[in-house]
Amino acid sequence: xxxxxxxxxxxxxxxxxxxxxxxxxxxxxxxxxxxxxxxxxxxxxxxxxxxxxxxxxxxxxxxxxxxxxxxxxxxxxxxxxxxxxxxxxxxxxxxxxxxxxxxxxxxxxxxxxxxxxxxxxxxxxxxxxxxxxxxxxxxxxxxxxxxxxxxxxxxxxxxxxxxxxxxxxxxxxxxxxxxxxxxxxxxxxxxxxxxxxxxxxxxxxxxxxxxxxxxxxxxxxxxxxxxxxxxxxxxxxxxxxxxxxxxxxxxxxxxxxxxxxxxxxxxxxxxxxxxxxxxxxxxxxxxxxxxxxxxxxxxxxxxxxxxxxxxxxxxxxxxxxxxxxxxxxxxxxxxxxxxxxxxxxxxxxxxxxxxxxxxxxxxxxxxxxxxxxxxxxxxxxxxxxxxxxxxxxxxxxxxxxxxxxxxxxxxxxxxxxxxxxxxxxxxxxxxxxxxxxxxxxxxxxxxxxxxxxxxxxxxxxxxxxxxxxxxxxxxxxxxxxxxxxxxxxxxxxxxxx
Amino acid sequence: xxxxxxxxxxxxxxxxxxxxxxxxxxxxxxxxxxxxxxxxxxxxxxxxxxxxxxxxxxxxxxxxxxxxxxxxxxxxxxxxxxxxxxxxxxxxxxxxxxxxxxxxxxxxxxxxxxxxxxxxxxxxxxxxxxxxxxxxxxxxxxxxxxxxxxxxxxxxxxxxxxxxxxxxxxxxxxxxxxxxxxxxxxxxxxxxxxxxxxxxxxxxxxxxxxxxxxxxxxxxxxxxxxxx
Numbered sequence: 001x002x003x004x005x006x007x008x009x010x011x012x013x014x015x016x017x018x019x020x021x022x023x024x025x026x027x028x029x030x031x032x033x034x035x036x037x038x039x040x041x042x043x044x045x046x047x048x049x050x051x052x053x054x055x056x057x058x059x060x061x062x063x064x065x066x067x068x069x070x071x072x073x074x075x076x077x078x079x080x081x082x083x084x085x086x087x088x089x090x091x092x093x094x095x096x097x098x099x100x101x102x103x104x105x106x107x108x109x110x111x112x113x114x115x116x117x118x119x120x121x122x123x124x125x126x127x128x129x130x131x132x133x134x135x136x137x138x139x140x141x142x143x144x145x146x147x148x149x150x151x152x153x154x155x156x157x158x159x160x161x162x163x164x165x166x167x168x169x170x171x172x173x174x175x176x177x178x179x180x181x182x183x184x185x186x187x188x189x190x191x192x193x194x195x196x197x198x199x200x201x202x203x204x205x206x207x208x209x210x211x212x213x214x215x216x217x218x219x220x221x222x223x224x225x226x227x228x229x230x231x232x233x234x235x236x237x238x239x240x241x242x243x244x245x246x247x248x249x250x251x252x253x254x255x256x257x258x259x260x261x262x263x264x265x266x267x268x269x270x271x272x273x274x275x276x277x278x279x280x281x282x283x284x285x286x287x288x289x290x291x292x293x294x295x296x297x298x299x300x301x302x303x304x305x306x307x308x309x310x311x312x313x314x315x316x317x318x319x320x321x322x323x324x325x326x327x328x329x330x331x332x333x334x335x336x337x338x339x340x341x342x343x344x345x346x347x348x349x350x351x352x353x354x355x356x357x358x359x360x361x362x363x364x365x366x367x368x369x370x371x372x373x374x375x376x377x378x379x380x381x382x383x384x385x386x387x388x389x390x391x392x393x394x395x396x397x398x399x400x401x402x403x404x405x406x407x408x409x410x411x412x413x414x415x416x417x418x419x420x421x422x423x424x425x426x427x428x429x430x431x432x433x434x435x436x437x438x439x440x441x442x443x444x445x446x447x448x449x450x451x452x453x454x455x456x457x458x459x460x461x462x463x464x465x466x467x468x469x470x471x472x473x474x475x476x477x478x479x480x481x482x483x484x485x486x487x488x489x490x491x492x493x494x495x496x497x
Numbered sequence: 498x499x500x501x502x503x504x505x506x507x508x509x510x511x512x513x514x515x516x517x518x519x520x521x522x523x524x525x526x527x528x529x530x531x532x533x534x535x536x537x538x539x540x541x542x543x544x545x546x547x548x549x550x551x552x553x554x555x556x557x558x559x560x561x562x563x564x565x566x567x568x569x570x571x572x573x574x575x576x577x578x579x580x581x582x583x584x585x586x587x588x589x590x591x592x593x594x595x596x597x598x599x600x601x602x603x604x605x606x607x608x609x610x611x612x613x614x615x616x617x618x619x620x621x622x623x624x625x626x627x628x629x630x631x632x633x634x635x636x637x638x639x640x641x642x643x644x645x646x647x648x649x650x651x652x653x654x655x656x657x658x659x660x661x662x663x664x665x666x667x668x669x670x671x672x673x674x675x676x677x678x679x680x681x682x683x684x685x686x687x688x689x690x691x692x693x694x695x696x697x698x699x700x701x702x703x704x705x706x707x708x709x710x711x712x713x714x715x716x717x718x719x720x721x722x723x724x725x
Contacts, residue, residue: 368582
């Protein structure tokens with residue numbers, strides 16, 4: 001009790017110095033709270049951008065991308081003859097063979113489902129990937145480009161397609177104006193694993209999601225629907241089949257986007273790719289397992305390319321990323337400088353206080369106070385100042401964080417297209433533009449979005465901040481206390497004689 | 498009367514080389530238990546340094562200084578601290594009370610290193626303040642007390658640990674004559690009534706007159722010892 005009442009009375013007696021020390025520590029600690037809150041806010045903003053496409057950081061996308069050789073063929077991969085054959089069937093010359101479209105002067109409409117950028121594979125591979133260690137679940141999907149060619153057969157007819165050319169060329173004298181080409185990307189999704197699908201129920205902005213085992217239902221991308229004046233309840237045609245539009249979906253920034261989504265089995269059937277998929281969404285059991293799972297997948301599925309949340313995060317750019325880099329570099333430096341400055345201020349003021357109290361502390365030593373009691377007294381007072389500084393710092397930090405939240409600062413997050421040939425430019429109205437390979441495979445929604453910057457402060461951060469201030473007080477008090485303890489009472493009291 | 502202090506050729510020097518100053522230059526003195534001794538001398542004569550040596554606040558540079566037969570020069574800081582706490586009481590010219598603590602707390606603070614309950618500590622402080630007739634001033638801060646009252650609080654504080662010797666450095670130096678006489682009377686009463694050894698430093702020969710024995714200090718030397 002004597003210790004406490006003495007410490008309290010001393011802090012009150014030196015109000016100005018106590019307040020100055022507390023302010024010094026408080027500003028340092030407040031800066032720590034504010035910088036960390038900002039950093040947490042930036043993390044949240046980035047998560048907000050990534051969340052729709054990365055779930056909780058455990059999702060991966062598996063594809064088998066193909067590179068095109070200089071001659072226009074597909075090369076580079078160690079593909080088996082069977083796979084090469086499959087690829088030729090899916091994407092090789094002849095898939096748009098209009099040679100048999102009809103006699104000159106006749107009208108025709110022909111839809112072909114093509115793929116080129118990614119090789120499809122047996123849907124059984126999905127089960128193999130799902131069985132890997134660290135994999136929670138996996139779902140296959142099939143993304144194709146539905147190319148609908150319509151028009152009148154020209155006088156000279158159509159020439160057969162040449163090797164390296166994706167489509168048939170009109171014959172001599174043919175009029176290009178007589179042929180319309182409509183391209184639409186379509187993805188078949190496993191509706192029984194909606195949360196893993198390229199389009200998820202959370203992305204539905206109007207209507208509903210595909211029902212499991214649905215007949216001919218489709219979900220249409222909002223941008224595509226706007227462009228073609230499609231609404232829920234309308235129908236879209238895939239080949240000769242009409243699908244009822246049951247919902248509209250907003251493609252997430254950086255996510256894989258198609259114009260139309262239908263049930264996987266339906267697309268496999270109408271595109272002639274029964275039992276084939278060309279993309280697998282894999283969910284790991286936890287974020288830490290992702291690197292190992294990605295490696296295992298690449299070892300299991302030949303020529304597999306695994307895109308993880310980290311890969312996607314690297315493609316996020318804009319002021320959000322700039323701010324995050326700034327926070328990581330300048331924020332950390334600022335925090336260290338502020339803390340060191342605060343600790344130094346506290347230590348110097350405490351040492352100065354000890355100097356001013358030489359006679360008082362000398363008297364206590366003359367009365368027989370042992371060194372440890374003198375150290376405890378000085379340190380205790382300093383720790384109390386630290387606690388006060390910590391509370392002050394917490395208040396400053398919370399205030400600064402609240403100010404950031406109230407200012408409603410917006411940061412831009414942009415997503416760059418993935419490697420490979422891409423269409424560049426903004427979409428209609430500045431919205432996202434669909435970037436993809438030459439045939440719409442592996443489409444990625446590129447563009448930018450704004451996120452509001454917050455600065456969340458959690459209790460742990462506040463406790464750590466207060467702890468830092470108390471530590472500062474302890475260090476300062478320790479230095480001051482040891483100096484006081486080393487005083488010889490005769491020296492301290494010499495001015496009396 | 499057994500010897501409480503024995504000093505033989507005690508020297509205290511400060512500094513080194515050309516800047517070295519000899520504050521006490523070979524003091525020989527024996528202080529008996531229960532004795533009331535006055536050290537008199539002008540300012541700078543070395544009497545305060547001698548008192549600090551007696552009070553175990555410093556170690557002699559040379560010579561032998563024994564308290565109750567224990568050589569103080571060989572004791573460590575911790576042992577000297579314990580000796581001050583358990584056997585020696587100190588009264589200062591400027592009282593040296595802690596300005597933010599009440600009279601009661603100023604006395605109790607001397608008992609802080611002693612393992613005892615807060616209530617017992619408070620009770621002891623009140624008892625001591627009662628002995629110096631300040632029972633009505635327990636809750637007053639030093640700034641609310643007169644000089645004489647402050648010095649009485651300082652004496653109560655010096656007595657808190659039941660010392661065997663009370664060392665007083667110019668205890669009347671900041672007091673008017675009448676108040677100074679009260680303080681000297683109080684010290685005299687403590688010596689006579691309780692057998693407490695008192696060593697008092699003063700430059701005032703009238704104050705020294707109250708002592709059993711007066712030793713004059715000049716230029717760090719004990720020039721003469723005169724019976725009171």
